[in-house]
Amino acid sequence: MSFDTSLEFAKDLDSKDELRHFRNQFIIPVENGKEQVYFLGNSLGLQPKTTAAAIQEVLDQWASFGVEGFFKGRNPWLQYHDQLTKPLGNIVGALPSEIVVMNQLSVNLHLMLVSFYRPSGKRNKILCEAKAFPSDQYMFETHVKHLGLDPDEVVIEVSPREGEFTLRTEDIVAAIEKNKDELALVLFSGLNYYTGQVFDMPAITKAGQKAGAIVGFDLAHAAGNIPLQLHDWNVDFACWCNYKYLNAGPGAIGGVYIHERYHTDSSIHRFAGWWGYEKETRFQMAKGFQPIQSAEGWQLSTPSLLLYASLKASLSIFEEAGIERLHEKRKALNAYLWQVLKM
Numbered sequence: 218m219s220f221d222t223s224l225e226f227a228k229d230l231d232s233k234d235e236l237r238h239f240r241n242q243f244i245i246p247v248e249n250g251k252e253q254v255y256f257l258g259n260s261l262g263l264q265p266k267t268t269a270a271a272i273q274e275v276l277d278q279w280a281s282f283g284v285e286g287f288f289k290g291r292n293p294w295l296q297y298h299d300q301l302t303k304p305l306g307n308i309v310g311a312l313p314s315e316i317v318v319m320n321q322l323s324v325n326l327h328l329m330l331v332s333f334y335r336p337s338g339k340r341n342k343i344l345c346e347a348k349a350f351p352s353d354q355y356m357f358e359t360h361v362k363h364l365g366l367d368p369d370e371v372v373i374e375v376s377p378r379e380g381e382f383t384l385r386t387e388d389i390v391a392a393i394e395k396n397k398d399e400l401a402l403v404l405f406s407g408l409n410y411y412t413g414q415v416f417d418m419p420a421i422t423k424a425g426q427k428a429g430a431i432v433g434f435d436l437a438h439a440a441g442n443i444p445l446q447l448h449d450w451n452v453d454f455a456c457w458c459n460y461k462y463l464n465a466g467p468g469a470i471g472g473v474y475i476h477e478r479y480h481t482d483s484s485i486h487r488f489a490g491w492w493g494y495e496k497e498t499r500f501q502m503a504k505g506f507q508p509i510q511s512a513e514g515w516q517l518s519t520p521s522l523l524l525y526a527s528l529k530a531s532l533s534i535f536e537e538a539g540i541e542r543l544h545e546k547r548k549a550l551n552a553y554l555w556q557v558l559k560m
């Protein structure tokens with residue numbers, strides 16, 4: 218496709234855009250009477266017009282039924298989580314049973330390290346990208362210290378070559394191979410928040426697992442933005458926030474993917490809470506933790522229904538638009554931008 222820089226050309230593209238009516242489903246901030254051109258969806262996605270009603274529905278159910286809202290009403294809270302896992306599974310390429318919605322991103326990263334970073338003797342290293350998002354850096358540093366290890370010894374950062382700004386896949390794979398006897402965990406972002414680089418997740422997963430490590434991804438800037446096939450890529454685990462590209466609101470509840478091979482693995486360590494307990498017998502309140510045999514087994518606390526509601530409102534729009542069509546549009550917009558920049 219070739220582009221030109223005229224306004225007519227842009228308007229013509231807009232008029233042919235199958236997704237154009239979705240713009241009306243979001244509240245666009247207005248300043249001095251003028252709708253803003255919003256380029257900050259990477260930081261906080263805009264509010265769907267349906268969010269307030271979805272939250273109000275939970276409030277109404279609470280008003281009508283009190284705690285019975287878990288079982289009664291149009292949308293009983295006990296089953297609410299099931300409406301989130303399929304749409305999120307479509308977005309990250311996972312089975313619904315591999316998705317759990319809980320907590321927030323930095324907390325979930327720590328929880329995933331509890332389960333998937335199990336240093337043992339010499340095999341205690343974590344490989345990650347240099348200049349990862351600060352929260353990830355602090356998470357590595359403090360988690361490693363908490364286990365009595367020295368972050369300077371244990372955390373290996375891969376940097377771009379001198380004079381380059383992005384990482385070469387071959388260099389990441391070489392770093393994995395170089396440390397193959399000592400690697401416990403490889404944890405990269407899917408898309409670097411600063412450079413915009415998309416990492417070759419299948420290649421990193423394959424190389425990391427071949428070296429005997431667990432491989433996870435922080436998908437904060439990838440979920441809802443780029444195509445993901447976590448299950449098919451055989452990724453071990455991943456975490457993301459739902460407030461950036463996924464429009465679920467400031468401090469939205471987080472998303473986690475855990476490959477199904479771990480769901481019934483009783484050797485996995487975790488920090489448990491009652492909401493991760495087997496549903497049928499949860500209310501027997503017995504001693505001894507019995508996890509739900511899916512990613513939900515990693516839940517700790519009573520779910521945040523108000524936050525579920527705002528996520529559901531935005532995921533419904535993604536379902537309607539279709540993630541493939543969104544990726545097609547993103548590719549076209551990128552190509553347009555590149556051409557215009559080069560003109």
Ligand SMILES: *Cc1c(COP(=O)(O)O)cnc(C)c1O
Nearest residue numbers: 321322323350352410435437458
């Ligand atoms: C935005 C972002 C975070 C923020 O984590 P919160 O716990 O949601 O504040 C963490 N990691 C990455 C890579 C991010 O882009």
